[in-house]
Amino acid sequence: MSEFPREAAWQESYQRVSRILPVLTKKELDILADVADEFRKKTAFTDGISPLSEKEMMAMIDHAMDQADRGEVETLEETMADIDEAFGL
Numbered sequence: 219m220s221e222f223p224r225e226a227a228w229q230e231s232y233q234r235v236s237r238i239l240p241v242l243t244k245k246e247l248d249i250l251a252d253v254a255d256e257f258r259k260k261t262a263f264t265d266g267i268s269p270l271s272e273k274e275m276m277a278m279i280d281h282a283m284d285q286a287d288r289g290e291v292e293t294l295e296e297t298m299a300d301i302d303e304a305f306g307l
Contacts, residue, residue, distance in 0.1 A: 259307070 239247070270278070285291070292300070301307070 259305075 239250075242250070
């Protein structure tokens, strides 16, 4: 089974992009590739996220508040470094 959707709307968009590619310069193709890479990174990031129930969300918030009350906190820079490392950014 293919990993890419093949519905009619997807096929139409794919064909539209395919027709444009041959007339683009190398620089334009590189820009499109960079944009596509960013879309893939965003999708990879969100694929592992699932919605929480209200009860689960409140439990996580309570846990975080307990940690903060105990002084178990990180700076924004530390948190961003952890996120970057976790997702290979």
